[in-house]
Amino acid sequence: xxxxxxxxxxxxxxxxxxxxxxxxxxxxxxxxxxxxxxxxxxxxxxxxxxxxxxxxxxxxxxxxxxxxxxxxxxxxxxxxxxxxxxxxxxxxxxxxxxxxxxxxxxxxxxxxxxxxxxxxxxxxxxxxxxxxxxxxxxxxxxxxxxxxxxxxxxxxxxxxxxxxxxxxxxxxxxxxxxxxxxxxxxxxxxxxxxxxxxxxxxxxxxxxxxxxxxxxxxxxxxxxxxxxxxxxxxxxxxxxxxxxxxxxxxxxxxxxxxxxxxxxxxxxxxxxxxxxxxxxxxxxxxxxxxxxxxxxxxxxxxxxxxxxxxxxxxxxxxxxxxxxxxxxxxxxxxxxxxxxxxxxxxxxxxxxxxxxxxxxxxxxxxxxxxxxxxxxxxxxxxxxxxxxxxxxxxxxxxxxxxxxxxxxxxxxxxxxxxxxxxxxxxxxxxxxxxxxxxxxxxxxxxxxxxxxxxxxxxxxxxxxxxxxxxxxxxxxxxxxxxxxxxxxxxxxxxxxxxxxxxxxxxx
Amino acid sequence: xxxxxxxxxxxxxxxxxxxxxxxxxxxxxxxxxxxxxxxxxxxxxxxxxxxxxxxxxxxxxxxxxxxxxxxxxxxxxxxxx
Numbered sequence: 001x002x003x004x005x006x007x008x009x010x011x012x013x014x015x016x017x018x019x020x021x022x023x024x025x026x027x028x029x030x031x032x033x034x035x036x037x038x039x040x041x042x043x044x045x046x047x048x049x050x051x052x053x054x055x056x057x058x059x060x061x062x063x064x065x066x067x068x069x070x071x072x073x074x075x076x077x078x079x080x081x082x083x084x085x086x087x088x089x090x091x092x093x094x095x096x097x098x099x100x101x102x103x104x105x106x107x108x109x110x111x112x113x114x115x116x117x118x119x120x121x122x123x124x125x126x127x128x129x130x131x132x133x134x135x136x137x138x139x140x141x142x143x144x145x146x147x148x149x150x151x152x153x154x155x156x157x158x159x160x161x162x163x164x165x166x167x168x169x170x171x172x173x174x175x176x177x178x179x180x181x182x183x184x185x186x187x188x189x190x191x192x193x194x195x196x197x198x199x200x201x202x203x204x205x206x207x208x209x210x211x212x213x214x215x216x217x218x219x220x221x222x223x224x225x226x227x228x229x230x231x232x233x234x235x236x237x238x239x240x241x242x243x244x245x246x247x248x249x250x251x252x253x254x255x256x257x258x259x260x261x262x263x264x265x266x267x268x269x270x271x272x273x274x275x276x277x278x279x280x281x282x283x284x285x286x287x288x289x290x291x292x293x294x295x296x297x298x299x300x301x302x303x304x305x306x307x308x309x310x311x312x313x314x315x316x317x318x319x320x321x322x323x324x325x326x327x328x329x330x331x332x333x334x335x336x337x338x339x340x341x342x343x344x345x346x347x348x349x350x351x352x353x354x355x356x357x358x359x360x361x362x363x364x365x366x367x368x369x370x371x372x373x374x375x376x377x378x379x380x381x382x383x384x385x386x387x388x389x390x391x392x393x394x395x396x397x398x399x400x401x402x403x404x405x406x407x408x409x410x411x412x413x414x415x416x417x418x419x420x421x422x423x424x425x426x427x428x429x430x431x432x433x434x435x436x437x438x439x440x441x442x443x444x445x446x447x448x449x450x451x452x453x454x455x456x457x458x459x460x461x462x463x464x465x466x467x468x469x470x471x472x473x474x475x476x477x478x479x480x481x482x483x484x485x486x487x488x489x490x491x492x493x494x495x496x497x498x499x500x501x502x503x504x505x506x507x
Numbered sequence: 508x509x510x511x512x513x514x515x516x517x518x519x520x521x522x523x524x525x526x527x528x529x530x531x532x533x534x535x536x537x538x539x540x541x542x543x544x545x546x547x548x549x550x551x552x553x554x555x556x557x558x559x560x561x562x563x564x565x566x567x568x569x570x571x572x573x574x575x576x577x578x579x580x581x582x583x584x585x586x587x588x
Contacts, residue, residue: 052550055548055550059550059554064558238582241577244566244569247565437586455558455559455562462555466546469546491515495511496578
């Protein structure tokens with residue numbers, strides 16, 4: 001019963017686990033990616049209750065509910081088994097996502113709309129917290145010892161592939177309709193949520209056909225499963241020490257590197273460098289597509305040379321290169337309006353400033369430079385009704401389109417950052433699985449994973465904003481948070497972790 | 508190497524309270540009901556400080572264990588846990 005599975009069987013195990021996990025990530029991401037549209041539909045500006053619910057939907061789902069989901073479903077997975085637990089998380093996630101797409105807007109049902117969306121978002125966070133540990137444990141417990149890193153690395157591709165699929169589906173829907181049709185109450189923004197139910201249906205069908213993990217089945221048959229996984233994980237000092245080591249010596253650094261490479265970089269290009277919306281997304285998609293196979297490479301290599309040093313080298317490279325990479329983004333997007341070139345067109349819109357008789361003049365101009373750079377300038381002037389005076393606003397350069405060479409240079413730099421992600425993330429499932437015994441594995445590995453990714457990783461934009469508001473002189477000051485966390489993790493990992501591959505995880 | 512591990516444990520013991528102090532300080536300086544940014548929102552600060560405090564306590568415990576030499580030798584088998 002506990003013999004290593006055949007190649008065909010392990011392929012089925014990996015496909016069933018990876019597909020479901022990828023769909024869960026897809027479900028989780030589309031909410032964030034469509035946040036702007038969602039907020040206008042469900043959380044209208046000027047309503048304090050809706051604003052509070054919006055804040056909770058964004059922050060509580062990631063920071064509180066994900067680790068809580070890790071505890072709830074981790075415990076369940078160690079009590080009743082991996083298969084049924086991560087089947088449950090998939091149903092919960094898919095159902096919540098589909099239902100978010102069905103909730104009428106605030107304009108139709110009032111405050112019930114944001115309350116329903118908040119509840120469904122919290123369910124999503126809970127389900128995500130339970131999914132990963134189950135999938136990683138399930139695959140690892142089916143894998144032969146010499147291929148554990150390689151097989152579990154397929155699970156590691158799912159977070160990035162989920163992001164890729166979410167970006168792709170949203171771009172596809174958006175490109176087939178007007179902005180008005182996309183943003184309407186029952187418009188195209190709901191399609192990605194509805195698509196989820198089909199994806200989840202297929203995944204549930206595949207997962208239903210799978211058998212329970214052989215190691216868990218053996219434990220259960222022998223009556224050796226844990227009676228209280230939470231107590232045994234966190235109140236048993238020897239195991240709790242390993243939970244702390246997993247969190248501070250590996251997962252917290254991995255979390256910030258993962259978040260910086262895949263999210264902060266895109267937000268930096270879009271909001272700080274003002275790169276065109278479509279370009280900032282397509283360059284991410286290309287970089288992700290090229291970097292994703294490296295998850296498998298590092299997972300495979302970790303079976304040969306151990307997990308520790310691959311993760312530590314990834315962290316070290318990120319620490320030393322983040323600032324130069326982001327500085328290049330800033331330098332290469334420093335566009336100036338040339339005096340010798342006239343704009344291609346000039347659009348002026350006049351509107352009344354609310355509550356006064358003063359007017360706002362918004363002028364937008366488009367420029368195309370000989371070196372291939374394209375951009376838009378936006379200037380807002382104010383005409384004061386009483387004095388007749390004109391206050392000239394600052395010229396802002398927005399929607400910068402990068403020339404071909406710079407575009408590919410940026411693709412390369414994003415690729416490099418995602419390569420670091422693959423180094424720290426590729427081997428980590430096998431690493432975590434090997435740290436804990438079978439009977440409390442699901443619980444023990446899920447909590448540090450979701451604190452590292454949900455809390456440490458999820459805080460990257462908030463702490464970045466906090467630092468850049470406090471220290472305004474340095475536009476790259478926000479990077480000190482991921483760099484600082486990665487340094488601490490690198491020191492702890494280098495000093496305290498062992499590079500040994502645990503061949504026997506059946507105990 | 509084990510001596511290094513123990514001395515670094517002391518460092519982690521002090522980093523954790525410093526982080527919480529900085530977070531509380533950041534909250535006091537930035538919470539502003541009239542502000543529109545995330546860092547002006549008290550709810551976000553409450554969530555972050557509430558979730559970070561047990562993590563910081565975990566780092567203190569980790570530092571203490573390291574200082575006491577509990578990480579000098581890691582368990583070799585699950586039965587050692």
